[in-house]
Amino acid sequence: MSLLDYLLPYDFSPLTVLSYMLVMGFYGVGLIRMPDQDRPGSLRIFAFTLGVLICYAVMQTRFDYYAQYMFFVHRGQHLILHHIGPILIALSNPLPVLRFWFEKIRPGWRRALRPLGWVYQVLQQPFIALFLFVGLIYFWLWPSIHFDAMLSRELYWVMNWSMLLDGLLFWWLIFDPRPPAITSSLGYGRRMLVLAAAGVLQMFLGAWIVFSRDMVYDVYEVCGRAWPLDPEVDQLLGGMLTYIPPAMMSILGILLMLRRAMHQDGKYTNQSKQLEETAS
Amino acid sequence: MRTRFWRQRTNIISATLTLIASLLLTGCFGNDEEDWNGKNISGLMPELEFDLINSQGKSVSGDDYSGRVRMLFFGFTSCPDVCPTALQKLNQVTSGLDPELQDEVLTLFVSVDPKRDTPERLAKYVDFFGDNIVGLTGKEPQLRQLAKRYRTTFGYEEPGPDGNYAVSHSSAIYVFDREGDPRLLMRSDLSAEEIRHDLVALIQEDS
Numbered sequence: 290m291s292l293l294d295y296l297l298p299y300d301f302s303p304l305t306v307l308s309y310m311l312v313m314g315f316y317g318v319g320l321i322r323m324p325d326q327d328r329p330g331s332l333r334i335f336a337f338t339l340g341v342l343i344c345y346a347v348m349q350t351r352f353d354y355y356a357q358y359m360f361f362v363h364r365g366q367h368l369i370l371h372h373i374g375p376i377l378i379a380l381s382n383p384l385p386v387l388r389f390w391f392e393k394i395r396p397g398w399r400r401a402l403r404p405l406g407w408v409y410q411v412l413q414q415p416f417i418a419l420f421l422f423v424g425l426i427y428f429w430l431w432p433s434i435h436f437d438a439m440l441s442r443e444l445y446w447v448m449n450w451s452m453l454l455d456g457l458l459f460w461w462l463i464f465d466p467r468p469p470a471i472t473s474s475l476g477y478g479r480r481m482l483v484l485a486a487a488g489v490l491q492m493f494l495g496a497w498i499v500f501s502r503d504m505v506y507d508v509y510e511v512c513g514r515a516w517p518l519d520p521e522v523d524q525l526l527g528g529m530l531t532y533i534p535p536a537m538m539s540i541l542g543i544l545l546m547l548r549r550a551m552h553q554d555g556k557y558t559n560q561s562k563q564l565e566e567t568a569s
Numbered sequence: 570m571r572t573r574f575w576r577q578r579t580n581i582i583s584a585t586l587t588l589i590a591s592l593l594l595t596g597c598f599g600n601d602e603e604d605w606n607g608k609n610i611s612g613l614m615p616e617l618e619f620d621l622i623n624s625q626g627k628s629v630s631g632d633d634y635s636g637r638v639r640m641l642f643f644g645f646t647s648c649p650d651v652c653p654t655a656l657q658k659l660n661q662v663t664s665g666l667d668p669e670l671q672d673e674v675l676t677l678f679v680s681v682d683p684k685r686d687t688p689e690r691l692a693k694y695v696d697f698f699g700d701n702i703v704g705l706t707g708k709e710p711q712l713r714q715l716a717k718r719y720r721t722t723f724g725y726e727e728p729g730p731d732g733n734y735a736v737s738h739s740s741a742i743y744v745f746d747r748e749g750d751p752r753l754l755m756r757s758d759l760s761a762e763e764i765r766h767d768l769v770a771l772i773q774e775d776s
Contacts, residue, residue, distance in 0.1 A: 300717070358722045440720050440754070441613040511756060512721040513643070513739040 299354035302446060309345045313338075319386040327389070333381045340377030343369050344453060357439065358515040360506050361526035367452055368530055371426070372538055375456035379464040413462050415475060419483050422459040423490040425451060430494065430531070432505055439508045459487075463542055470557035477550040481543045488539025495532025499525060603770050606763035607744060607753035617641070617749040619715045621679065624692035624704035631749060634703065637675045638771050640755075641743040643716065643723065645682035645736045646694040651757065652678075655742065660699040661761040662768065673772045676702040681712050681723040682736050719743055719751075746771055 644652035
């Protein structure tokens with residue numbers, strides 16, 4: 290196999306390629322056209338691009354082939370789509386680019402788009418966001434549903450896209466750079482609680498897969514593996530990918546939130562105190 | 570304002586509810602009364618279609634075998650255990666059917682090892698497993714395409730010193746009805762009786 294075979298999609302999805310091209314296109318044009326003082330630094334641009342690229346790579350290169358026929362590669366794919374990719378994108382804070390494009394939308398259109406904002410606000414309620422984030426992992430890993438999703442091309446695409454979109458929503462809620470003291474973003478305490486709950490719930494599932502004595506996901510057995518790997522090893526590796534990295538990411542997220550909270554501790558309250566003092 | 574909103578939408582809402590209710594009642598969501606032993610895969614996969622060569626070396630397509638219940642199985646003739654066991658079982662299944670039902674089923678054995686499995690070798694191999702079986706193979710891209718269509722794959726092991734190599738392939742039997750629609754996925758550990766039960770139900774349901 291040539292290098293090209295590894296880079297070209299195994300299962301070409303025009304809609305997926307188009308979506309990624311639009312995202313990168315809008316991001317790039319936004320960057321060039323926006324005023325200099327708003328433009329994110331090169332590290333942030335790099336993080337965003339890397340996040341988008343790895344999500345694209347696991348969906349539209351040869352990686353997808355191995356993800357379809359190996360359980361542990363599939364778990365790696367979801368680790369990127371639901372965790373690492375969206376985390377990089379959220380940490381890169383693409384808000385200035387989004388704001389730039391939002392201001393370009395005509396007021397009439399903005400009104401028409403308002404229901405979308407309502408849906409977004411409902412989805413970003415901490416409890417709903419947590420339920421969706423963990424619920425989707427459990428849903429697609431439910432053995433009978435997982436079986437169907439790996440057999441049906443349509444379901445497979447729905448699965449991967451739902452994981453990616455939900456990952457973006459969830460990690461944006463967590464890493465929203467706007468300080469909660471002065472904006473409507475979620476408070477740091479709640480963010481940490483949501484992260485801890487998500488971590489624990491994922492650990493339950495991961496541990497269950499790791500310590501299962503029987504084959505839980507036999508679709509890979511039935512449909513053939515990409516290479517002859519011992520089914521138990523495959524399941525063990527896949528379980529560990531569900532178990533350890535997501536738990537680690539929850540803890541890292543909590544640490545990051547703690548740091549931010551300590552950084553901003555007193556910043557806004559002192560400011561308001563000063564304001565009060567000058568006023569009186 | 571509010572009441573007008575609801576009045577205007579009552580029609581739409583009731584229409585939607587009726588539609589959902591009828592979908593549920595008519596069983597458009599895969600409500601299946603038959604108690605299958607295999608896994609029901611209706612609607613999960615595309616209908617039977619392929620472009621291969623048979624054991625006489627002639628090129629054939631899915632239409633060439635239409636009108637019968639078909640069981641698709643991937644394998645290779647040097648297969649040590651999985652394939653012979655499965656084919657033996659399928660032979661048992663079909664030869665145990667009533668004579669008039671026997672012609673209603675056909676096993677399609679697709680060899681994914683075209684390098685070693687020439688049409689002649691394939692013919693000899695499938696003849697060993699009864700009459701209602703056809704051996705098929707093709708060029709590797711053709712086989713890859715078929716495997717991809719049915720969400721399966723195959724792979725070759727590095728050849729040993731004697732030139733022999735193992736081939737990893739699907740162990741499942743894909744069952745298609747007369748129209749060529751995918752219906753069941755049978756695991757190879759089902760017994761001959763269990764497979765036969767499902768086959769008879771499929772043959773009789775639309776004859």
